Amino acid sequence: MILALRALGVGDLATAVPALRALRVAYPGRELVLATPAWLGPLVELVGGVDRLLPTEGLDRLERLAGPVEVAVNLHGRGPDSHRLLAATRPGRLLAFANADVGHVDGPPWDDDEHEVARWCRLLAAYGIPADPTDLDLRRPEPGDVPTGVTVLHPGSKIVAKRWPAVRYAALAGELTARGHRVVLTGSAGEREIGARVAADAGLPPDAVLAGRTDLGRLAALVAGARLVISGDTGVAHLATGYRVASVVLFGPVPPSRWGPPPERRRHRVLWAGPGVWPGWDGVGSHPAMAALAVDEVLAAVDEVERVVRADRAVAA
Secondary structure: OEEEEOOOOHHHHHHOHHHHHHHHHHOOOOOEEEEEOHHHHHHHHHHOOOOEEEEOOOOOOOOOOOOOOOEEEEOOOOOOHHHHHHHOOOOOEEEOOOEHHHOEOOOOOOOOOOOHHHHHHHHHHHOOOOOOOOOOOOOOOOOOOOOOOOEEEEOOOOOHHHOOOHHHHHHHHHHHHHOOOOEEEOOOHHHHHHHHHHHHHHOOOHHHEOOOOOOHHHHHHHHHOOOEEEEEOOHHHHHHHHOOOOEEEEEOOOOHHHHOOOOOOOOEEEEEOOOOOOOOOOOOOOOHHHHOOOHHHHHHHHHHHHHHHHHHHHHHO
16 A cells, blocks of 8 residues: 555645656555545545545544555655654655654655645655656546636635735626626635625625535536636635636735746736735734735736637637
8 A cells, every 4th residue: 555645735635646646657556545634535536546535634643544554655744743643554665855853864855945746746756756747637527517617716715814805806806797707706615705795895696606605526627617717825726727727826925936836837827926025914814915916917917818828729729
């Protein structure tokens, strides 16, 4: 058994896709088990190559394994807790970043500023397993009953500092609607209030608020069939990358060099006000780097990605 740990969220799993596929190629005859939250199951299926999901919330414990672990792979973090969790399975080999606190010294050093996709590819490369950081595409789910051709605005984020102000999302939604976009608002059940406020301020109908009404599988289908996605640095942005759907991603305070879409994918644009100095911020609400981004900047980025989409379609025709 090959056991990989990535007990985090949607964007975290999406950025680990190249590493997971590299493990599949490196160990073709072994069972590949991914320790990750059970609710990510629909996305794990769209990644492909994983034989079994081991439900794992946090780093407290792993469920009992059915057999011996030949290789354990820490795609979760630098340790020490994640290292200890995997070491407790008594693997024949542990692939992980070096961490002297747990006596694991044969791995490569951690780099705080590294892009999240490149990080896990570099880890595997250090152990002789090549991984392609551009291998980010996800399987396309059946559309089912979700609308297609819509423009998805995702105003929420589990990290409040990463949220663009709701009033600007409302202004953006209103302008896009006037341009002919069918705008829908996504998010978790806890973000439904934000979506409803944006919809009301933008003059959108209540049924445009899909926050809390789509499970992960339906959200992936919605993004896969969308015209455009606009969000902060969150999981929905990574789904847009995985489906090559035009997107505009608003960054702050974390720079796009660490979590942004790959530059070779021309249908994605990132906006970031830079690290800057933001005196007086009390840590409440949107980070000033997010608040510094204007609606007109986002609309200009929308124009750019839509021009790319039209050019791509003309070439294909």
